[in-house]
Amino acid sequence: MQRYQLHIGGREVEPAGGRWLETQNPFTGETWAEIPRGDARDVDRAVQAAHQALTQGPWSEMTATQRGQLLHRLGDLVARDARKLAETEVRDNGKLLAEMLGQLNYIPQWYYYYGGLADKVQGAVLPLDKKGYFSFTRHEPLGVVAAITPWNSPLLLATWKIAPALAAGCTVVIKPSEFTSASTLEFARLFDEAGFPPGVFNVVTGLGDEVGSPLVDHPLVRKISFTGSDTTGRRINEQAARQLKHTAMELGGKSPNIVFEDADLEQAVFGAISGIFAATGQTCIAGSRLLVQDSVHDQVVGKLLDVARTARMGDPMDADTQVGPVTTQPQYRKVLEYLQVATQEGAKVLLGGRAADRPECGKGWFVEPTIFGDVKNSMRIAQEEVFGPVLSIIRFKDEAEAVQIANDVRFGLAAAVWTRDIGRALRMSEKLQAGTVWVNTYRAVSFMAPFGGYKDSGLGRENGIDAIREFLQVKSVWINSGAVSGNPFVLR
Template structure:
């Protein structure tokens, strides 16, 4: 069994506790590796290393262009190691190799993009209303950033945070999910190969209470960026606020995927299935509420059930597998509990509704693709994030009703709209309260386009030019070019 240590100040580091956590393979249900169980002492060492790297030594001495070149070189190294990193992610989180490999081939683009942006950070010269002064602004890095990543797409979501943080000139301490830490620890080993100074990137693994909390609360951490549940995000936000830390939170979703009766039904049905059953429903943008206009409701339900019924389950390393296991045992049990809740609320089970007992699923944590019809938007199954392959179908009559149902939830991360009416497409994209609205597509993301949530789905934006601003602060510089000092007791 492989054993992974922390990564602090450019070197592997044994946990201060000398204890380890098991990392399980969701397909076999058995442990395959051990990771260090960190504590406050490990956090202290990692933050101290990051602070030293930020304030002294080679990192602050680098030009912005040189920082960018390091990121581009890192992108090349990740591309070289994409198949190996993808295999590790599959072993750790059970997602399909086909998807993880595609992600790892795409991840380098984040590092290339922000590598190119590193030397495009610039301030402004302000045209003042006062004579005798020159005023300009500087955009400077915040300092040490705590990056806390989830278990569903560890390296993809790490790139969304790490690439802009490094491009801005920050240093970081990463706390990956205790369920999926291995791929992050493998990736950071590439940093020294391309020339990153020691201490710029550090990783401490372990439990949220033992690592995450002391990291968020550390006085030298100036920003916390987190992807995960809204409950954990709320606690992080409250803790970070005590020290006025900057915070970016990408939290949960209960996204509406809305099919109008004028939609291309072939495309819409594919989009509905992709929105919830791809990645086994374990994405924050999962289209877990399928809103279908009354005129096509029965036809859409029939087609979605038929297509989902054909989904091939099994070993996520096999090219033919379409639905893999749930990543963790607790999440597996949570999904089954929500299925029971939905049945108790009166939702009608149209497909699935139980743990998968197929021979090809072995001893893994599989849940059959599950579809409920007759769902009322007030039901818990329509209001709470399940984070699994469970779809709630809700009937609506009019465009106004669709908007009302779509927005009647505390989340606002994503939404899908399926229609041939261009006017309706624009109206819906304006009226839906969500950070991303897809029209006649679903689950499309890019390093070029900002991503984030409304309402309880979070704070701040990742990706695109917007993201690098999240790691910078503005300084205003005033220079007296000849103005009289005047009365010392009066504001200039």
């Protein structure tokens, strides 16, 4: 049994209340580690440390180039420890080692990218309409950032926040999910090894009401960057608004994966499998609604079932496993409830539809890869985020109906279009209400490409140049270079 400590001010410290939370391995169902159960006192210690680093410590005196060099060094250390961190994540969240190792091997690119971008943030000289003045803009860090991250891809989604925030000159206090905190606590040690000043990066673990809420409320926190459910995100946004804090919210989706009759159907089927069964469907961009044109509906469904039936479930550490367990017991129960709801509403079970009881699944929290047919877009299974290996197939007649169905949800995070017609691809990419639209692919992300949602899928953008702007504020500077003062009671 491993017992972790909080990471505050460059040191590992025990929680003020002396309490810990057990964390379970989703494959075995057994407790494997203890996570600190922090509280408001720990939050205050961490935020004070971050504020001091921002305003008084060496971090505040560093040039942007020096900050970038530290980020590069951190990227190197993540690359060195990628397998160790990936294995920790698998024990904690049950996702495939192949998936998590792929993420950890890719994560250093974020630190290299934003490390290089740190000293490329430029203001501008303003061509004023008034004579006798010289004016320019500065881009300055917002301040202490509270990052609140989910359990499905802990370090990847944390990195999407941490790398641009630090490149911008902010400091960070992160609260990972209480279900998957171990990898973030191990990751924190690399900041000390990389040479970051104490307080630049802090981790406080614990429950939402005991750590998350005090963190959002803390008067020294100027920005909250959150990834998680829209229900929690809305609550955090309302809480932050009382102090007029900046927020960025990535809140999930109900993404349409649209297959037209002229598509490469083999590739479209593989895209549908990737969209919903990869990561056991526990991704915000899951293609949980498969929209198929009438003329190829039966053909696509037949091919889809043939592939999905071969999905190998089992130990996520095994290289041959394709579908792992659901990460948490509450989420496991939620997915099973949705299976019942779908059948009650009239959806037809084409595959799965129940908890998995295969010998290779052991005592883990497994759900059979599930495909529903005869789904109407008004059904709950088509409107609400299930966050599990559950696919809803919906028919459509033509392009106009595909757009209407695709956009008829309150979410708008991602969408995909499968077609050989470039004109159709361009039309659909314009009409679909989603922050990311893929054409003839699915689940592709990059540190260079902005990511975020429309509608209830959130606020702001992560990744790309847009992300660093989320952590900066613009200041206008005016210098009188010869203007003659006039009436002091009149606007200059």
